Amino acid sequence: MRNAGGILVGTAALLTACLGGIDAPDWVVERQPLPLCGEIAVTDAGTPSDLESQRCMLAAWESHDDAERIVHAVNENTGSDMAVYQRVHRDGTLEMFLDLGGGGEGRWERLRCDSLNRVPLPARDEGLYTVDGCDQLPVP
Helix, strand or coil, X not given: CECCCEEECCCCCCEECCCCCCCXXXXXXXXXXXXXXXXXXXXXXXXXHHHHHHHHHHHHHXXXXXXXXXXXXXXXCCCCEEEEXXXXXXXXXXXXXXXXXXXXXXXXXXXXXXXXXXXXXXXXXXXXXXXXXXXXXXXX
């Protein structure tokens, strides 16, 4: 499934914040460690710590370094904990692991994306970048 638009990072139309409680499968828990740009709650969108974590991801992407950013939220429809793991690799790979909640083991998706794009200043709301051209990959 191809993402036609962009995913505006830091904006969450259907989410409210929460930390913790994510029960991740082994392929997420045992993922390759990358330098952490930040682990935030979606309610922190636009705060200095959120913006700093986004700047860190932009810098890693633009300089071809490794980095990871984790955003926690709660699905307003189900009350389930959710998380998005954004990962950039020095080889230009941009991937995301999404815990869509659903209780218990949760429902996980894995995406590979084409680009992380800086959002011009006047258009910024809470996000400094968009993630574009995402394709769903098989979950290990």
